[in-house]
Amino acid sequence: MTPAIAIDRLSKRYDTVTALAEISFEVQPGEIMGFLGPNGAGKTTTLRILTGLIAPTGGRVRIDGLDVAERSLEVRRRIGYLPEHVALYPELRVQEYLAYRAGLKGVERGGRRSRVAEAMERCRVAEVARQLIGRLSKGYRQRVALADCLLARPKILILDEPTIGLDPHQIRQTRELITELGRTTTILLSTHILPEVEAACHKVAIINKGRIIAVDTPQRLRMRLQGTQVVRVQLRGEPAAFESPLRALPGVARVGVCGHVDGFASLEVEAASGADVREPIYRLAVERRWALRELAPVQASLEEVFIHLTTTEPQDGG
């Protein structure tokens, strides 16, 4: 099966700055792929190359089997792109704007009205159809731009930070919409917000400083961190009393205080790679006659995977 998006050793240099260093990954048809990285990691640069806005310094991108550099127009017909900074024409009404965009995207005149109505319906902007775009809130503008993406019924959606600047309610709606769209469309979703990926994506590509450092399912990425165990401990007393004895235990890498609830100190103990610290903690508690209420492993969240992967230098250079 032809991958929906195939990125092959893509690089981009600006004078002395390397924005992308030979990144490669693929998105299969029907997948929702999260493209995750801290700000400035190269996400937007990658998406701009994908949509044909800028040329790479090296490597190639194929969308639906077509080379982006050689067959830009055909590629653009197949994608819907939501840029990071949504800029629409403020003097147009929502309906007018979408009709204009439908014309640009080659939607036949006869079917334009119904197509615009359908896109507005799906993105919940029908109620502002006759309002000037310049008067809309950020959330509505974002959704109008998303409706624009859907007009030509593209096979592939490329969304750059689709929930940035939205309120929590709108974020949830947008995520639901993305999940729903993902049933029929391939989606590449760039974000620096982790829950977004955990909520919607089948796979995740993590980028940092212009390099892809992991491509996997969210579940397997989480398992990658199993090597370092984190244990939550609750002991009766002030947290300060427990911190240094716990830190002194063999195999403990870090101790963090989480809080103090109804007389119990809550602490998180991170083990050094490969070590199991649960038994030493138990023994210490017995020896010092601490009242131990909880001793449980904390499952690594994707956030930890992300922080872990993006703050440690990759040893193998990849």
Next chain:
Amino acid sequence: MNRFWALTGRELKAFWCSPIAYVVGALFLLIQGLEFWLLVNFLSMPRLDPSITMPQLFFGGFYFWLSVLMLVPLLTMRTFSEEKRTGSIELLLTAPVTDAQVVLAKFLGAWLAYAILWSCTLAYFLLLRAFTAFAWAPVLTGYLGVWLLGGVLIAVGVLASSLTRNQIIAAVMAFGAMLVLFSVGVLEVFVRDPEGVKIIRYLSLLEHLGGFAKGIVDTRPIVFYATLTAACLFLTGRVVGHPRWRA
């Protein structure tokens, strides 16, 4: 083709939806009104040189050039600069339209707006016609000249706009470039060599428009204008498209 008309329609709409259109249009018509008033005064002077025709006066006066040089940068400054500043250019350039279509649509949109504003001044001739007889042909060729000249200057302005995200800078650059083009004809006085004078006359916008206003439709300035327009639009296309090319 549908895509191209969608783009052009949007350009025209953007112009007429902005207050700039009405401020610029009002100023333009004010200057043209002044020009017309001067013209009428001139025509009523008894010692007027009979070899000078009425359209020559209308399409050649100081206020005529002032309004052309003022109008064009204001029409073209927003074409690309505005989209670059707001970022809407990203959505434009990721739509399935060619760079050539985008550039031509922006050019045509501004050119049509220019033509519409000029067509308002036809009223002066209709008014004049009610009081005196004159030949329509030189008036119409005069308008043809104004329209073709507008094409060149608008292409220059669109090119300037593609180079910056700041509309003021775009307008100033366009004005500067147009002033240079306009001034070439003025150099005539400094040149002795008859061949040199010929070349300068060929390049002189003043000279051309005088011809059109006399009712002469010469293909040479038309070719010159078309070439210059095409060259500027080609360059604009290169400027707009260059980030897409591989270094």
